[in-house]
Amino acid sequence: MKPLTLCLLLVISTGSTAGNQLHSADQDFHQWLASEPGQRASVAHMRERCDRELQDDKNLDCSVSVIARMFELKVANQLPDYYQAIKRRHARAIEADPELTGLFSMFGDQSLATLRATGDFTVKRTRQREVLKLYPYASDGFIADEVLPFIDVRAANGHSARFVLDTGAPQTRVNYDTARLMGIKLLSDSHYAYSTFYGETELSARLGVIDALNVGTSQLRNVLVFVSDRDNLLGLDLISKLGPLKITRKALELNPARSARCDSPIVYTRTDLNQRLTIDASLDNRTTQAIIDTGNVDYLTSALPGEQVNVVQAQPPGNSPPGNADRLRYQSFKGVLSLPGHRLPITYRYYPGFTIPPSKVLGRYVPSVLLGWRAFHDFELDLDIEAGRSCFNKV
8 A cells, every 4th residue: 555645735825935135024924934034933923923914814814824833843732722713813704715614623622622731742852873774564564566665653652653754744644543552642523634745635634642652762742643544654744853864765864974965955845734845856858846755656756747658557656445446547758857966867657637736825736746765766865954954865
């Protein structure tokens, strides 16, 4: 089975990055949010800036961005009061917008009470260099059509399970069986609809809180996770909080020696809940950005076709149940991928009718190219979010 990258259906407006000549007083909320101070701002600072937006539509817009940041930073106990205050203030506007109605219907009273009583999210990182093995399958006895990077994750109660190390998933996802075994407190009256990068929409998830998750000897406490019937994914929300790391074909290395090289710089984008790792690229002389997505089985998936090689009957990317009758065709194309410092011929895939969907962020989803796990035969990822130095280096 192959996992689907999680892409949450949250409507967030974004503004262009403000120039250095703009003072913060001259910036609207989203210009400020896209600037370096906005990217590093605390939830309290974001709330203070949003409170300056006195027009109801602008205040509602920036309030949703504050909620997105709360999800990303895992501050579960700060969600209930703010969530309810915005819901009361903008009740009529929320009722008139179906997507906002969905967002502000995701928590019931029981969920809000559980979140309010949750302790602070904390991370205790290992200070030593630590090399964690990546496994090709979810379990040693499980044979899959596709190979992905699975890593052992342990709960506070001692139960361990394998999660896909998925840099393309904005949020960590746990399946129901694993959630039960790990002792996750399921928010029973929560509901969330999510989509995938491959065109599936209105998939159902709930939320839950786990006391602690261990990745190696690093521990994350009071973690808000999404719970569904799909595979376990360790998403970018938690990967980005593990400190400096390196992902190679065989291992996740924590606190690696800093590489002197930076072949292709990576940008960590967090203007909305769907934070992502992007890299400047060119495919068949079309300038684009690409998402670094270790949870994607392909070398490269594109939303645009190229010079066709063949059409193959195959499972679509993602977690499709064995024996699924709705097997879809993908088309293979030869192309030339150019990254800063590198140019190489590749074969990539395009799934007609099953590709990256349009986004509600400025009316489209950018980028439309995913560099997947097979690309790690040729590249490795050095990731240091806090230092602002992340690189995609040729092996």
